[in-house]
Amino acid sequence: MAVEDFIYTPDTGGFLLVDKPLTWTSFNVVGKLRIAARIAAGRKMKVGHAGTLDPLATGLLIVAYGPFTKKLPMLQGAGKTYSGTITLGSTTPSYDLETTPDHHLPWEHLDEGAIRAGFAQFEGDIMQRPPNFSAKRFEGERAYFLARDVERAHLVDMPPVQVNIGRLEVVAIRGAEVDFEVDVSKGTYIRSLAHDIGQVLGCGAHLSALRRTRIGEFDVKDALSPAEWSQRITPGA
Numbered sequence: 001m002a003v004e005d006f007i008y009t010p011d012t013g014g015f016l017l018v019d020k021p022l023t024w025t026s027f028n029v030v031g032k033l034r035i036a037a038r039i040a041a042g043r044k045m046k047v048g049h050a051g052t053l054d055p056l057a058t059g060l061l062i063v064a065y066g067p068f069t070k071k072l073p074m075l076q077g078a079g080k081t082y083s084g085t086i087t088l089g090s091t092t093p094s095y096d097l098e099t100t101p102d103h104h105l106p107w108e109h110l111d112e113g114a115i116r117a118g119f120a121q122f123e124g125d126i127m128q129r130p131p132n133f134s135a136k137r138f139e140g141e142r143a144y145f146l147a148r149d150v151e152r153a154h155l156v157d158m159p160p161v162q163v164n165i166g167r168l169e170v171v172a173i174r175g176a177e178v179d180f181e182v183d184v185s186k187g188t189y190i191r192s193l194a195h196d197i198g199q200v201l202g203c204g205a206h207l208s209a210l211r212r213t214r215i216g217e218f219d220v221k222d223a224l225s226p227a228e229w230s231q232r233i234t235p236g237a
Contacts, residue, residue, distance in 0.1 A: 008041075008233045009066070015063070015071075015218075017060060017218055018061045019220055020053050021225060025055050029061055030063060032230060040233050040234045048072055050062045050064070051080070054096070057212065058211045059212035061212075061223075062075055079216065080186075081181065081184075082182050082211065082212050084182075085178065085209040087176055087206055087208040088176045088198060089106065089176050089204060096206055097206070115170065119178075123167070127160040128160055128188065128189065129160045130161065130189050164184065164185035165182060165183070168182045191207045194207035
């Protein structure tokens with residue numbers, strides 16, 4: 001259904017394709033749309049999302065309301081497509097710009113062929129270690145809580161898991177910045193991918209920009225901002 005044909009149906013529920021803004025958490029998005037849904041329905045409305053996006057990432061977040069929240073588990077296992085930028089020559093503890101670069105190494109000696117060859121090593125089934133700064137649990141606690149604890153950060157050692165990189169394409173190389181597109185399976189961390197590419201290239205790297213463009217059959221080109229969805233659900237709100 002086209003966005004312009006959208007009709008809010010609290011009794012039957014539905015999906016909202018949201019283009020998450022930079023710095024917003026997925027929780028922020030759900031909270032804003034839950035308020036709009038509740039006002040329009042005149043009662044409490046169940047709202048949830050499929051697949052968290054980090055605050056520093058933008059792009060597609062699928063939000064469900066009403067009975068459609070029961071369908072979210074089916075979407076959480078769907079393949080995803082991302083575009084973004086990896087910056088060579090420096091690493092960060094979080095593998096992205098949530099934390100400050102802590103190590104710097106030369107990258108200028110790498111030519112286009114070497115960079116493309118490094119990226120190519122990560123296509124297919126790979127073992128990937130999730131970032132310490134992640135929502136995964138380590139010994140019963142969220143890993144990011146431990147990673148931010150100065151006294152306990154060194155104890156975090158996330159075990160690797162198998163993921164699939166269906167396609168990893170270098171789109172452009174702009175000095176130390178490498179633009180890419182990637183198709184991945186459930187559970188893949190693009191931050192870890194950036195870090196691991198840096199290790200293979202021997203110069204270190206971190207994720208400096210990320211945008212999710214697809215989840216299963218759903219595309220970000222059909223998405224609206226949280227504010228635009230709020231207006232469609234509750235005009236004038």
